[in-house]
Amino acid sequence: MALVRATVPIQEPARVDPAQITRIGGRLGSTPGGIWADAAGGRIYVKELESPAQAQNEYLAAALYRLAGAPVLSYLPCAAPDQVATVFVDLEKSRLSQLNEAERAQAWHWFGVHCWLANWDAAGFQGDNQGVIGGVVTTLDVGGALEFRAQGDPKGRAFGPEVPEVTRLREDPDNPFALQLFGPMQPAALRAALTVVIDLPEAAIRKVVARHHGRDALADTLVARKADLARQLLLIPASASSCGT
Incomplete structure (x- = not known):
């Protein structure tokens, strides 16, 4: 008699309906x-x-x-x-001003991801987009990443194949909390942060975009932005008090 293995379909979580x-x-x-x-x-x-x-x-x-x-x-x-x-979870810390040195270093590690995804709101309009949950620094809202601004306006051509955010999130005075958080990053920290994205396989990026019904053109842009981060990595000095691209 052949052995027949029963398979159980994977069930998605129930959809949240505020009416219920x-x-x-x-x-x-x-x-x-x-x-x-x-x-x-x-x-x-x-x-x-x-x-x-x-x-x-x-x-x-x-x-x-x-x-x-x-x-x-x-x-x-x-x-x-x-x-x-x-x-919804309770936050141990909910403001950039509350982060200690070690927690700021945690936030720095994901700087390259914020740049790659053009999350101009990474630090928050009021320094309130980085919080601590279970000792882990967490980005609390990613609605300002990719093709939309945090307030809902499309970014249009401002989200393209190049990644000016590597400089802007560290130097733009019009984004003061990002400047406060990411401005002090030294070359070693910046290199490590960009490498997080550079090491991502292209196939994995395209798979995630497809799974969420994103356009092929969006996947192409993300791959191009990853390549631009690799280009910028080569421009970072071995050591300096500050570094630009």
Whole structure:
């Protein structure tokens, strides 16, 4: 008799539907949203975005952060295409000003990922986009990565094959909290941060984009941006008090 192995289909998490759960708190930040509790007592934060494209952009950005190993919140699928849900967790620290030296070094390690994904809001408009969860420095909102600004406007040509963010996130006075966090990075830290992205396999990047229904052109842009980071890596001096590209 042949041995037949039963297979169990992988089940996706239930889609979050605010109509089926209880609201227990208001919005956090500038984007409309709120804190909800499910039947089991779990807390969920739901953001209401301007379009399904913006929501898809954030889910993809989170997946690319995870591909690189960068800590982000746990994302949950939503019933509404223009909403984004994350598991709501208590933060040990919620402001850039609260981070100690070791925690800032943790944040530096993911600088290359922020640059690659054009997350201009990596440090937060009020220094509130890097928090500590279980001792791990975590990016709390990735809605400003890839093709949309944090407030929902498309970036257009500002998100292209080159990565000016390597300089801008460290030097732009109009982004003061990013300047405060990333400006002091020394060449060794900068090299390590860019290498995180440079070492990602192209096939893995394309697979994540396809899984989240991203366009081939977007995958091409991400691969080109990875190559530009490799180019910029060669320009970083072996040692210096500060470095530019």
